[in-house]
Amino acid sequence: MEQTEERLLNVAADLFSAQGYAGVSMRDIAREMGITQAAIYHHFPSKDALYIAAVTYVFEQHTLEVSDQMSVIDDPSQRLELLIVAMLEAMEEDPRFRRIYLRELLEGDELKLAAIAENAFTAFYEPLYELMGELAPGSDRQLHILSLAGLTFHHLEARKLAPHLPHAAKGKTTLPSLARHITNLFLHGVTSS
Amino acid sequence: MEQTEERLLNVAADLFSAQGYAGVSMRDIAREMGITQAAIYHHFPSKDALYIAAVTYVFEQHTLEVSDQMSVIDDPSQRLELLIVAMLEAMEEDPRFRRIYLRELLEGDELKLAAIAENAFTAFYEPLYELMGELAPGSDRQLHILSLAGLTFHHLEARKLAPHLPHAAKGKTTLPSLARHITNLFLHGVTSS
DNA sequence: GTCTATAACATGATAGAC
DNA sequence: GTCTATCATGTTATAGAC
Numbered sequence: 497m498e499q500t501e502e503r504l505l506n507v508a509a510d511l512f513s514a515q516g517y518a519g520v521s522m523r524d525i526a527r528e529m530g531i532t533q534a535a536i537y538h539h540f541p542s543k544d545a546l547y548i549a550a551v552t553y554v555f556e557q558h559t560l561e562v563s564d565q566m567s568v569i570d571d572p573s574q575r576l577e578l579l580i581v582a583m584l585e586a587m588e589e590d591p592r593f594r595r596i597y598l599r600e601l602l603e604g605d606e607l608k609l610a611a612i613a614e615n616a617f618t619a620f621y622e623p624l625y626e627l628m629g630e631l632a633p634g635s636d637r638q639l640h641i642l643s644l645a646g647l648t649f650h651h652l653e654a655r656k657l658a659p660h661l662p663h664a665a666k667g668k669t670t671l672p673s674l675a676r677h678i679t680n681l682f683l684h685g686v687t688s689s
Numbered sequence: 690m691e692q693t694e695e696r697l698l699n700v701a702a703d704l705f706s707a708q709g710y711a712g713v714s715m716r717d718i719a720r721e722m723g724i725t726q727a728a729i730y731h732h733f734p735s736k737d738a739l740y741i742a743a744v745t746y747v748f749e750q751h752t753l754e755v756s757d758q759m760s761v762i763d764d765p766s767q768r769l770e771l772l773i774v775a776m777l778e779a780m781e782e783d784p785r786f787r788r789i790y791l792r793e794l795l796e797g798d799e800l801k802l803a804a805i806a807e808n809a810f811t812a813f814y815e816p817l818y819e820l821m822g823e824l825a826p827g828s829d830r831q832l833h834i835l836s837l838a839g840l841t842f843h844h845l846e847a848r849k850l851a852p853h854l855p856h857a858a859k860g861k862t863t864l865p866s867l868a869r870h871i872t873n874l875f876l877h878g879v880t881s882s
Numbered sequence: 883g884t885c886t887a888t889a890a891c892a893t894g895a896t897a898g899a900c
Numbered sequence: 901g902t903c904t905a906t907c908a909t910g911t912t913a914t915a916g917a918c
Contacts, residue, residue, distance in 0.1 A: 500883075515796060518712035521911065534914080535884050543912065595795055601846050602788055603708060606853075613853035621855055632879045638858055639870050640879055642847050643840055650839025651832075653794050658831060660806035662814055665831055677832050685878040686825045686833055693901075714893060727896080728902045736894065 501539050504529060508550040513592035516599060517547055551600075554592050555615035566623060572630040577679045579627065583620055583648050584675050594649050617645075631683075647678050694732050697722060701743040706785035709792060710740055744793075747785050748808040759816060765823040770872045772820065776813055776841050777868050787842050810838075824876075840871050 507528045511520040522543055526533040540546040569575050587594045593616075600612050621641065628637035651674055658664060680688065700721045704713040715736055719726040733739040762768050780787045786809075793805050814834065821830035844867055851857060873881065 516709050516711060518709060519796075522913085523911080531883085532885065533912085534886080537913070538883060541913095598791060598795060601850060602791060603712070604849075606849075609850050610853040613850055613855075617854070625856055628879070635879075636858060636870070638851060638854060638856060639844075639862070639867075640874075641854075642844060642851065643871070643874055646839045646843025646847070647836055650843060651835060654835050654839070656797075656799075657794060657802050657806055658835065660803040661810070661831060661834075662806075663818055663831060665829060669832070674832075677829070678836070681833070681836055681878065682874070683878045683880060685874065685876045685881070686821070686828075687876060688878070715895085716893075724901085725903060726894085727904080730895070731901055734895095 504536065504539055504546075505550050505553040508546050509554045509592045509596075512547055512550055513554070513595040513599070517543075522546075551596055552615070554590065554596060557590065558586055558593055558616075558619055572627055573683055575623075575627055576631065576683065577675070579620065579624060580644070580648070580679050580682070581672075581675045583644075584652070584671055584678075586619070587648060587652055588671055591652075594652060598649060598653065617641075644678075644682060647682065651678065697729065697732055697739075698743050698746045701739050702747045702785045702789075705740055705743055706747070706788040706792070715739075744789055745808070747783065747789060750783065751779055751786055751809075751812055765820055766876055768816075768820055769824065769876065770868070772813065772817060773837070773841070773872050773875070774865075774868045776837075777845070777864055777871075779812070780841060780845055781864055784845075787845060791842060791846065810834075837871075837875060840875065844871065 504525070508520075508525050511524055511528065522533045522536055525546075526536055529536075536546065540549060566575050566578055569578065597612065597616050600608055604612060624641050624644070625637055628635070628640045632640065651669075655669060658669070697718070701713075701718050704717055704721065715729055716726045718739075719729055722729075729739065733742060759768050759771055762771065790805065790809050793801055797805060817834050817837070818830055821828070821833050825833065844862075848862060851862070
């Protein structure tokens with residue numbers, strides 16, 4: 497991929513993930529790029545095409561392999577903690593990823609949702625699915641995976657909200673403490689912390 | 690409140706919660722209302738004012754009293770289950786509520802987030818906070834409450850996504866089974882189901 | 883690969899009739 | 901309380917020069 501095109505995808509992903517499809521104009525993207533709006537059409541035929549390309553681009557960055565380091569560990573609880581830390585770090589590292597996911601969950605049509613399902617979870621889904629079979633055999637594994645996703649996505653996004661809540665904690669929550677909290681809750685529930 | 694104005698707030702809330710502020714035009718709202726765009730300005734001075742009024746309107750519907758029926762129950766676990774069912778039902782009943790919450794979490798500025806914090810959780814926060822003190826004394830109660838919020842919001846929103854995931858369950862998830870899943874997970878973790 | 887210029891249309895908002 | 905008409909601006913997209 498050419499350098500300009502990749503930068504364009506990055507700028508577009510930044511803006512779209514933060515302000516949504518309708519909230520970002522081609523001029524906004526062009527301004528951030530330092531070019532004129534018309535120049536974008538040399539790289540992509542339409543705003544729609546640019547959006548889809550940017551979303552795909554962000555998702556492709558997250559199909560890393562996490563299962564290699566995991567497969568050697570026997571204890572499923574330990575493997576879970578590793579996966580949760582990996583998920584949190586991946587989502588923390590690229591806010592665009594989790595925001596596009598949440599955004600598409602809100603307004604995505606069936607077609608986009610199917611694409612999301614295929615792309616967003618690929619790196620984590622299969623190892624997680626297998627893991628759930630070990631941790632809680634016979635249970636609804638998909639429900640558990642969606643629970644885990646809900647916990648991680650929401651905690652990261654809610655850090656902006658937390659200071660405004662009634663009994664706000666003094667310092668802000670660090671990533672490792674979040675990982676410990678989620679792992680603990682997911683494994684043993686609220687009664688064990 | 691006049692009848693037309695209330696209907697206007699409802700239509701606006703429907704559209705804004707589904708497509709976001711930038712994704713909805715005054716003409717979209719007018720079309721749904723069966724009036725012209727200019728007529729809206731008789732009721733609200735600007736798009737911004739209408740949006741804020743619609744959001745406030747939706748939130749005000751959800752400051753119901755749930756604590757009355759709860760205070761008589763001694764067992765904290767039982768009270769938790771009641772609260773979770775109440776949360777799920779409230780959010781299921783009005784998708785606009787949870788979507789506006791998630792939307793503002795994504796793009797809300799500090800001012801709006803503060804307003805959200807004040808309004809979105811008012812009905813549930815205090816009883817939940819107290820409950821956490823009984824269920825897990827000494828723990829970070831706010832983290833637990835945000836966990837619970839993440840679970841409920843995400844599960845409800847992800848029901849559109851679930852059928853597209855790799856190992857999708859056959860039937861769709863019912864509200865009572867969701868409530869049972871979340872309560873169980875939150876109380877005892879994945880290992881107990 | 884980027885520019886200027888422009889077409890064709892959508893948008894938020896106002897003025898004034900009824 | 902709603903209408904028509906209109907304004908100023910912003911929008912996606914195209915044409916053609918460099």
